[in-house]
Amino acid sequence: MSKPVVAVVGRPNVGKSTLFNALAGEMISIVKDTPGVTRDRIYADVSWLDKEFTLIDTGGIEPESGDVILSQMREQAQIAIDTADVILFLTDVRQGLVDADFKVADMLRRSQKPVVLAVNKVDNFEKFMPDVYEFYNLGIGEPKPISAAGKQGLGDLLDCVADHFPQGLEGEEEDERPRIAIVGKPNVGKSSIINRILGEQRVIVSDVAGTTRDAIDTDVKRGDREYVFIDTAGLRRKNKIKEELERYSIIRTVTAVERADVVLVVIDAAEGVTEQDAKIAGIAHERGKGIILVVNKWDALEKNDRTMREYENELRRILSFMPYAQTMYISALTGQRVEKLFDAIDTVIANQTLRIATGVLNEIVTEAVAMQQPPSDKGKRLKIYYITQVSVKPPTFVIFVNDKELMHFSYTRYLENKIREAFGFGGTSLRFFVRERKEK
Numbered sequence: 001m002s003k004p005v006v007a008v009v010g011r012p013n014v015g016k017s018t019l020f021n022a023l024a025g026e027m028i029s030i031v032k033d034t035p036g037v038t039r040d041r042i043y044a045d046v047s048w049l050d051k052e053f054t055l056i057d058t059g060g061i062e063p064e065s066g067d068v069i070l071s072q073m074r075e076q077a078q079i080a081i082d083t084a085d086v087i088l089f090l091t092d093v094r095q096g097l098v099d100a101d102f103k104v105a106d107m108l109r110r111s112q113k114p115v116v117l118a119v120n121k122v123d124n125f126e127k128f129m130p131d132v133y134e135f136y137n138l139g140i141g142e143p144k145p146i147s148a149a150g151k152q153g154l155g156d157l158l159d160c161v162a163d164h165f166p167q168g169l170e171g172e173e174e175d176e177r178p179r180i181a182i183v184g185k186p187n188v189g190k191s192s193i194i195n196r197i198l199g200e201q202r203v204i205v206s207d208v209a210g211t212t213r214d215a216i217d218t219d220v221k222r223g224d225r226e227y228v229f230i231d232t233a234g235l236r237r238k239n240k241i242k243e244e245l246e247r248y249s250i251i252r253t254v255t256a257v258e259r260a261d262v263v264l265v266v267i268d269a270a271e272g273v274t275e276q277d278a279k280i281a282g283i284a285h286e287r288g289k290g291i292i293l294v295v296n297k298w299d300a301l302e303k304n305d306r307t308m309r310e311y312e313n314e315l316r317r318i319l320s321f322m323p324y325a326q327t328m329y330i331s332a333l334t335g336q337r338v339e340k341l342f343d344a345i346d347t348v349i350a351n352q353t354l355r356i357a358t359g360v361l362n363e364i365v366t367e368a369v370a371m372q373q374p375p376s377d378k379g380k381r382l383k384i385y386y387i388t389q390v391s392v393k394p395p396t397f398v399i400f401v402n403d404k405e406l407m408h409f410s411y412t413r414y415l416e417n418k419i420r421e422a423f424g425f426g427g428t429s430l431r432f433f434v435r436e437r438k439e440k
């Protein structure tokens with residue numbers, strides 16, 4: 001199930017970073033060995049009781065004159081409206097209400113998206129509550145007093161946020177069709193690929209500056225199979241400032257990837273694999289999605305019989321954190337191998353949902369253990385009792401051992417490789433949890 005997205009909107013200095021840190025804490029979801037992924041606060045995975053969601057900071061407002069702040073807040077709010085399931089409007093009891101807050105509240109109200117209004121810096125409830133009531137004037141519901149710094153009121157706030165989560169995500173939950181996200185830097189050919197798949201030129205976006213375009217879901221039928229493509233093209237035109245564009249494009253990527261089963265990470269063959277490509281691929285990797293690296297514009301390269309192998313080596317070197325990803329070399333322009341994408345997608349979907357019977361799995365692991373002794377420390381050796389697959393999408397395994405501390409990362413990696421040798425699982429990451437169990 002895709003996780004709900006909660007976007008935070010608010011003026012400079014109201015405490016967005018503080019709230020972000022309080023909620024996400026150590027959880028800021030960046031897998032450590034994913035290179036190119038910076039530890040900034042654009043998004044984070046939050047777990048609250050039994051709820052999980054992705055928190056997004058639409059941020060990026062420079063404290064300048066009122067006019068600029070208002071226009072930037074509008075931008076933020078628009079991003080939130082486009083991408084979020086619930087919008088968290090953060091205000092500050094000490095700054096009080098300003099005109100920009102009313103304008104943004106109007107905009108949020110008109111969007112019909114669920115909005116939760118939080119009033120921050122209420123470090124002393126008795127003292128500040130009369131001021132908090134002022135915020136009713138925004139006309140977007142009951143203001144929730146919190147202290148992000150003091151971690152107060154956050155439980156009530158999150159309960160309120162969670163009340164707005166889509167119930168069981170009905171539409172999408174019942175929809176069995178695989179969802180494919182097409183992501184990648186601006187200009188790599190995302191639109192061209194979707195157009196080629198649809199076999200017709202589609203009118204995409206008006207070039208009027210400032211027009212927004214939601215990630216568009218496109219239904220694609222091929223033979224008796226149906227797919228839903230989620231594409232994130234058309235970002236370039238929206239924002240002009242580089243940092244803004246980058247933030248916006250990451251937010252869009254995260255939300256599209258979150259909803260997808262398989263992610264096509266499009267790379268421009270002529271440009272080579274860049275750090276930004278690695279960052280985008282990292283988003284799909286850390287979320288455990290099926291991944292196909294699609295090297296587009298293959299027609300634009302001067303080639304000889306070594307070109308593809310050399311390109312593949314270079315790509316694998318830069319994206320070494322995801323050796324399982326499938327690769328495809330295509331041209332949206334000529335149509336070369338575009339049809340083959342579907343075979344790759346079908347394979348990855350099959351692998352993402354592959355379940356291995358416990359008996360067979362344990363045979364492989366027993367064999368692997370016999371071939372390479374598990375690590376030991378201070379005379380104590382790791383014993384592996386049992387392994388079982390607990391879920392799919394991504395395939396997730398629990399390994400029961402005598403002592404968790406003895407399970408090295410490299411040994412898990414070794415077992416993963418053995419499991420992949422036996423069952424493939426191409427295009428999907430695998431997850432492993434290690435649990436201790438008393439010796440029998």
Ligand SMILES: Nc1nc2c(ncn2[C@@H]2O[C@H](COP(=O)(O)OP(=O)(O)OP(=O)(O)O)[C@@H](O)[C@H]2O)c(=O)[nH]1
Pocket residue numbers: 010011012013014015016017018019059060061120121122123146147148149150
């Ligand atoms: N008293 C009090 N101060 C707080 C609270 N939360 C945040 N602050 C302070 O408010 C200031 C701004 O907090 P940030 O979290 O940086 O605010 P921000 O909204 O991320 O700011 P920008 O990055 O400019 O958008 C800092 O000095 C915080 O220490 C709170 O609950 N109570």
Ligand SMILES: Nc1nc2c(ncn2[C@@H]2O[C@H](COP(=O)(O)OP(=O)(O)OP(=O)(O)O)[C@@H](O)[C@H]2O)c(=O)[nH]1
Pocket residue numbers: 184185186187188189190191192193232233234235236237296297298299300330331332333334
């Ligand atoms: N030579 C060549 N050019 C291509 C190919 N695919 C796309 N292009 C060109 O690359 C440019 C960008 O293509 P788009 O499909 O608009 O790229 P996009 O990724 O959707 O771009 P954004 O909307 O900015 O995110 C256009 O000029 C295309 O004609 C290809 O396979 N080969």
